[in-house]
Amino acid sequence: MNIEFTSEHTAFREAVREWLAAHVPSKRLPSFDTQEGFDLHREWERTLAKDKWGNVNWPExxxxxxxxxxxxxxxxxxYYRADAPLRVSQNGxxxxxxTIMEYGTDAQKARFLPPMASGAEIWAQAxxxxxxxxxxxxxxxxxxxDGEHYVVTGQKTWSSRAVFADWCFALVRTEEGSERHKGLSKLLIPLDSPGLTRRPIxxxxxxxxxxELFFDEVRVPAENLLGPExxxxxxxxxxxxxxxxxxxxxxARFQAAAARLVNLWREHKDRLSSGVSEQVLQAWMNTERFCAATYQLVSRVQAGASVSSEASAxxxxxxxxxxxxHRTAMTIMGAKAELEEGLDAIDNGRWLDGYMFSLAGPIYAGTNEIQRNILAERVLGLPRK
Amino acid sequence: MDFRFTENQQDLIDAAKAFFIGENTAERMRKIAAGETVDNLWPQFAELGLLGLMAPESAGGLEQPLVVMAGVAEAAGYAGLPEPCLEIAGVSVPHANEEELSGQITRAMRSELRPHIDSSLADSGEVVMSIDPLRKLVKADSGNDQNIDSINHHGAVLSAAQLVGLSQRMVDMSVEYAKDRHQFGKPIGSFQAIKHHLATVYTQIEFTRPMVHLAAIKGGRAVHTAKVAAIDTAMMAAETAIQVHGGMGYTFEVDLHLFMKRAWSLCGEWGDRNYHMKKLEELVLEGDEPLGPGTTFS
Incomplete structure (x- = not known):
């Protein structure tokens, strides 16, 4: 085991830090779930991409x-130390x-990856x-x-970013009469396609x-099939x-939040009940554990291991x-926790925003109930029925 | 940066685990609990290189770092090993001077089941029984050893590592039981209530083990975090395991209690939860240590 960063790692860290110090907007951008915020976040993606900082682990x-x-x-x-904007391009x-790097054709890689990297095309999941x-x-x-096209009909929902995004990657049933996991295909679909209606939620x-996305005989070029039909x-x-x-x-995202939580506790500690410090430390410890586990996972992946069902953990x-x-932060803020803006609001309602968003975490990307089933059945080996 | 055991280190740990599980069977544990005489494993500990794992090569040791001993400790926890092999090889030996070193190892080799040593008890030479029937405590002077910080570091890491192994063992036992035990016409392990309990514990284990490894290498606040995480995980594992075992888990009919009681014991050894949380309060909440992204490994 070796947990030393090399001098090259350290130099890289300094280069990132220097660039971010010079470029991160001094004022937090409005939410990317508004038109104004979306446009500003897209602009930030362009800035990142121009100096090749958007996706350091991608091929050149x-x-x-x-x-x-x-x-x-x-x-x-x-990035999170500098409190840089959230990535509006994260789904892509x-x-x-x-997925494109693993399953895409060379033509698809050349067509889709560069505009994704530059922020020119922002993706939603469908x-x-x-x-x-x-x-x-x-x-x-x-x-x-139908010839060189697929004709898509149906309805998708919970499509994050889809209100303002440019493309979506959809999972659809291509084989007529197929059931369950069989007969599905992944299609890449422009969100401005004729016949496609978006209803914001x-x-x-x-x-x-x-x-919500409504597909009414939307024609998608067959070359937009990703992976096997x-x-x-x-x-x-x-x-x-x-x-x-x-x-x-x-x-890093959570560690930054934990450090802010410790500061929040320090500012308010005189009026807090004794149990709160325990919760703050618990939150901080969890982020340390997550960091240690992630570095270990990355070491394994770099040595050739693949991440499968254990990803659910x-x-x-x-x-x-x-x-x-975030619940701990809400506890600390007490009567001010409900304030989103104004002079009395703490940190412009950022904790409240964070708490609301954290409630989605156990739901999106597969509910935590599904994750527990996956772990129990595929990792621990408990019977399906 | 390669936060994994090397192949050689992993081989050592795997060999230790196979040995611990192979020798320290449930039958052996039950015999010890009943006060019967069992095989002395110390010569084999030495033969496998475990006693000298951390000793300098000049003294015939393998000169491995604490993190490898933590891997061995996890295996010992998994096997429920009653001998204080880790306390000798992972705490005493690394802090012994050269003359003591050969003495420590030979003494350990010669002894029968040496009692665990609980450093929190005062010296009176009196043997104290624990709820863990495989554990005898000797009242010992906690001492003013000049290496006390390092000794505490080693002890806390190795007790945390054993707790990880014990947690894993209790999950594995529960999985086996849940596959076997039928109610309502099917294995109880097919019910989501059981699955979700065990998946929750599994997840906690996966996010404790790397923390223990980091604590072994880095020391400092990582040690306190690792011990608290290991305690919380082990207590959750024990409570979940007894729940999954139902009434059987509340008896001596199944072996779960042996592992559960060991876990309870280790939770209080080498700094209990309060001790480590207080340290974290000082370091993290009230101290001026750097916090946030990039401060865990650097």
């Missing part, structure tokens, strides 16, 4: 720096991009349906092959963070692995840790 030919995941972790640490760069939430294999949206904070479940599970496993939530841990951390 697609706009990355060809660095390993340890560098990515260091980048993330500096963290979930779709690894998997869930009104009748297919936790039971994702119940997907009914169908795609019928107001999420807990009131902003349209996601949308009718083999979409496997492709989707690979994406889910990235989502739950490693990329979507690096430790990751998702459980960070989502429940995040909710507990």
């Amino acid at each position: 030919e697609y706009g990355g720096r060809g660095l390993d995941l340890t560098h990515w972790l260091i980048f993330e640490e500096e 760069i963290f979930l779709l991009a690894p 998997w869930s349906e009104p009748g297919a939430g936790s039971d994702m294999a119940a997907i009914r949206t169908k795609a019928v092959r 107001a999420q807990l904070d009131g902003d349209p963070g996601f949308a 009718h083999g979409g479940w496997g492709v989707a599970m690979a994406t889910a692995g990235f989502e739950r496993g490693l990329l979507l939530r690096s430790p 990751n998702k459980l841990f960070w989502s429940e840790m995040d909710r507990h951390l």
Whole structure:
């Protein structure tokens, strides 16, 4: 075991820190779930991409720096240390991009990765349906092959970023009469396609963070099929692995929040009951544990291991840790916890926003109940029935 | 940065685990609990290199770092090993001078089941029984050893590592029981209530083990975090395991209680939860240590 950073790692960290100090907007951007905030976050993606800081672990030919995941972790640490804007492109760069790199054709890689890296094309996920939430294999949206196109009809929901995004990656039923996990395919679909209607859904904070998508005979070029036709479940599970496993939530995000929580506690400690410090420490310890486990996972992945069902443990841990951390902040703020803005609001309602968002964590990317089933059945070996 | 055991280190740990599990069977544990005489494992500890694992090569040791001993300690916890092999090899030996060193190892080799030593008790030479029937405590002087910080570091890490192993063992026993035990016409392990309990404990274990490894290498606040995490995980594992075992778990009919009681004991050894939480209060809440991203490993 060796936990030393090399001098090259340290130099990289300093370069990231220096660049961020010079470029991170001095004022926090408005939420990317508003048109104004979305545009400003897209602009930030362009700024990141221009100096090749958007995706340091991607191959150079697609706009990355060809660095390993340890560098990515260091980048993330500096990124959240600098309190840089959240990544509006996260569905694309963290979930779709690894899938394209694994399953995409060369033409697809060349077509989709560079504009994703530059922020020119921002992606939304279109998997869930009104009748297919936790039971994702119940997907009914169908795609019928018609010459060089698929004709897509059906309905998707909970499509994050879809209100303002440019493209979505959808899981649809391509094989007529197929059931459950069979006969599904992954299609890449422009959100401005004729026949596609978006209905914004107001999420807990009131902003349209996601949308319902209605497909009425939407024609999608057949070349936008990602991975094998009718083999979409496997492709989707690979994406889910990235989502739950490693990329979507690096430790840095939570460690930054834990450090802010300690400061919040320090500012308010004189009026807090004695149990609160225990909760603050618990939150901080959880982020340390998440960090240690992530570095160990990255070491394993870099040595050739793949992340499969155990990724579910990751998702459980960070989502429940995040909710507990933000709940603790709500406790500390007491009577001011409900304030979103104004002079009395603490940190402009940031903790309240964070708490609301943390409540989604145990639901999105596969509910925590589903994750516990996966762990119990596929890792611990308990019987399905 | 490669936060994994090397192949050689992993081989050592795997060999230790196979040895512990192979020798310290449930039958052996029951015999010890009943006061019967069992095989002396000390010569084999020495033969496998475990006693000299951390000793300098000049003294015939393998000169391995504490984190490897933590891997061995996890295995010992998993096997419920009653001998204080880790206390000797992981705490005493690394802090012994050269003359003491050979003495320690040979003395350990010659002894039968040496009692565990609980440093929190005052010296009176009196043997005290624990609820853990495989554990005899000797009242000993906690001492003013000049290496006390390092000794505490080693002790806390190795007790945390054993707790990780014990937690894993209790989960594994519960999984086996839940696959076997039928109610309502099916194995109780097919019910989500059981699955979710065990998945929760599994997750806690997965996020404690790397923390113990970090604590072994880095010391400081990581040690306190690791011990608290290991205590919380082990207590949760024990409570979950007894619940999954139902009434059987509340008896001597199944062996769960042996592992559960060991876990309770280790929770209070080498700094209980209060001790480590108070240290964290000083360091993290009231101290000026850097916090936030990038401060865990650097």
